[in-house]
Amino acid sequence: MIYLDNAATTLHKPPQVIEAVAEAMRSMGNASRGAHEASLSASRVVYDARCRIGELLGCPRPDHVVFTCNATEALNIAINGLFGPGDHVISTDLEHNSVLRPLYRLQAERGIEVDFMPADKMGRIDYGDLARLLRPETKAIVCTHASNLTGNMVDLARMGRFAHEHGLLLVADCSQTAGCVPIDMAALGVDVLCFTGHKGLMGPQGTGGLCIMPGVEIRPWKVGGSGVQSYSCTQPEEYPTRLEAGTHNGHGLAGLAAAAEFLLQEGVEKVHEKELALARRFYEGVRDVPGVTVYGDFSTWDRAAIVTLNIRDWDSGEISDALAEEYGIATRPGAHCAPRMHRALGTVEQGAVRFSFSYYNTAEEADEAVRAVRTLAAETAPEGEEEGPCDRNS
Template identity: 40%
Template sequence: MTIYLDNAATSFPKPESVYRAMDQFARTSLANPGRSGHKMALASEHALDNARHRLNQHFHGKGPDRFIFTLNGTDALNLAIKGLLNPGDHVITSELEHNSVSRPLRGLEKAGVISLTKVTADDTGTISPDDVRDAITPKTRLIALTHASNVLGTVQPIEEIGKIAREHNIVFLVDAAQTAGVLPIDVQALHIDLLAFPGHKSLMGPTGTGALYVAPGITLRPWREGGTGGDSVSEVNPTEMPFHLEGGTPNVVGLVGLTAGIDYVEQRGLHTIHQHEVDLVERLWKALDQIPAIQVFGHRNHAKRVGTLSFRSELLPANELGGVLDEAFTIAIRPGLHCAPFVHRGQGSFPEGTIRVSPGAFNTEADIDTLAQALTEIHS
C-alpha cells in the first residue's frame, strides 16, 4: 500500500464519515437545488444552506450568504481578483504565492490593467508587514497574500498585515489553501475581506469543492453567470448574495462531503491536527539532520508552520528522487516547483525545485520512519 505524503496537494484518505455522507446523499437526495419544488430538490437546497452555515461558523463570517461556492481554491481566487480590480489599480502580493494568485495578477499586469508590487520574503520564508506597508501607494486597491507557503510551510503574519490593510482602506485577500482546516481563521478578527480556500485539502472534502468569503461592503463582478434556480426573470445575475456570484448547478454531493469534513475537523480539533502534522514534520527533520547531502528549507519554529517540509538532495534532482521514492519504496511525495516558481527563485531552488513532504491527519510515525529509512538508503 502506498504511503501517501502529499496532503498539501489533496488530503487522502478522507474521514470515513465523508465517504458515508456523500454516498448516502448521492443515493437518496441528489437533485437540483432551487430549481424545483419537490422534496429531493428541497433536500439539496437544505444541504447547501447547511454547508454555508457550517462555513460561516468555522470561519466566523458575517453571515452564511457571504460564502460563495466555487470549484476549488483557484476558482475562488480568480473570482476575487478579477471580480474586484479595475484599470489603474495597484496590487501588493508576495513571492510566496501559488500560481493561483500569481498568474491572474501577472496576466492583468501584462495586459496593462493593473500595476503590481511583489514583496520578497526573508531567508526564513516570512514576509515583513513593514515591507507591505512600505509598498502601499495611493492607487493600492488590493493586498493578496497566502496564509502559509505551500512550499515552505511558513505561516505569514496576516493579522498584522490585515490591520495595515484596514488602516489604509485596502481590500485584503487571503489564500488559505494550506491553513483552512489546520489553523483557526477568524475573518473578522484577522481583518480579512476576501478568504479563498479549497475544500479538498485540510477541510477533508472531495475535489471539486471550495469557497470564497466576501465581507459585507465588498462588491465583486460575477465570474460566471447563468441559472440561479430561484430567480429566472432577471436578465443578468441577481444582486442578492450568494446568488450574485454563483451560476449553474453546484456540486451538491461534494459540498455534503465538505460539510462532513468540517464536522470531522472540528470534532478532532484543529490544534490536535496541526500538532500531529508538525510533530511528524519535526520527526522527519531530525532524521534529515543525519543526512549531510540534504538541505531543508524554511524556519524550524513549528508554532509558525504547517505540516509541510521541503528539501533538496545534492545527489539526485528532485524529480528523480521523487520517482525513486514512488517506484522503489511506494511513497508518494511531490517533487518540482509546486506551482510556486517565485518561492523557489527566492530560496535558490529554481529551476529544479524541491522534494515536498506533507503529512496529514491520518499519517503515522511509522510512515515518516519508512520515508526516513528510504532516504537514508538512497543517500548511503
C-alpha cells in the first residue's frame, strides 16, 4: 500500500517509537502513583516526554506541557477553560470540528460569541478581517496553524502580533504541523498550543496535549485523581497536574518521547523540506491534468504537505475507493471534519480527495499517485472528450 493519508495519522513510525512503547508495556507502572521503581520509571518517562515536546515546540517550561489523549481533548480543555459568558472569540473558516464544535457549544450553552474570518475559494483568509471583527469584549483568537483540508498555513506570527497588541490570547491548533513544521510558540506569540501525537510527531495514537505559556490560566475541564494533594476537595492549581486528572497514557507517552527525540535528532526543518518536496512533486504532476481541480493556495510553499483535489464532478469517495482498490493508494475523501472550509471551497456535496505526505513517503510513491490520478481523470472523461488512458510509465 502507498499510504498518503498522513494528515489523518502517520502510519509509518520511527522504529524507536515502537520499541519504546513495547518496553514501556513491559516495565512501566503508573506515573505519579508511588515511589517504587515501576512508578518512578513511568514518572521519568512522562517527565522526559514533557521536556522533549517542550523543546520541540518552544514551550519554555516542561511543567507547562500538559498531556491529553489527543488534540481534540486539548482544544476542549483550552476552549472550555478560557472562555465564559460575555467573551468574544475570533476564529476562522479553516477550522476542524475539534475547534468549531467546542466553540459552537459554548455559544449555545454559555453565551460566548464567535466570529469567523471568512475564507475565499482558495481557502485563504484576509488578515484585515481581524481589525474588523475585534470588539472590546474579544478575549482570544482561536485558529489552526494549517488547514487539514487544503494545507494552507495560517500566519501565526501575524496572529500573535495582533493578539498581543490588543490584549488577546492566541490559541493555536497545531494538529497538522506539530513535528513536521518548525514551531517556536514563544517566538510566534502563541499562548496555548494544542497538538496531537500521532500525526506529524509520529508518535502513538492516544497522545496529545497543550503547551501553555507561563501566566495563562486555564480552568480544569476534568478533575479527579492526581497522585498529589489527595485530601484537597479541589484539583491542584499547579500545572500540569491542574489539567491532567486521571492516569496518563504512559505507554503512549513513552512512544511520544521517543518520537520527539527522533525529530530533535533528525531536525524538523529537514522533515518539513522532505514532506513539502514530495507534496510539490505530486502537485506539479496533477495540477494541469484535464478534469482535475486542486484546492488551496499554491502560490506559496509555506504550507503543510497536503494536496487535495477532485476529478471532474465525481464523488470524492468513489475516487478514493478506486485509488485504494485499483492502485493500492490510501487517501481521505469526504468532509474531513472541516465543514466551513468545504463550504468556502464549494465542495460540500462532492467532498474532496486528500493526499497527505509524510517523512517516510518516497518520490516513487508520489509519482505512482500522479499516474493513478492521470489515469482516473482520463477514464472519467465524458464521452467525446476522452484523451485515452495515460501512459503509466510517463
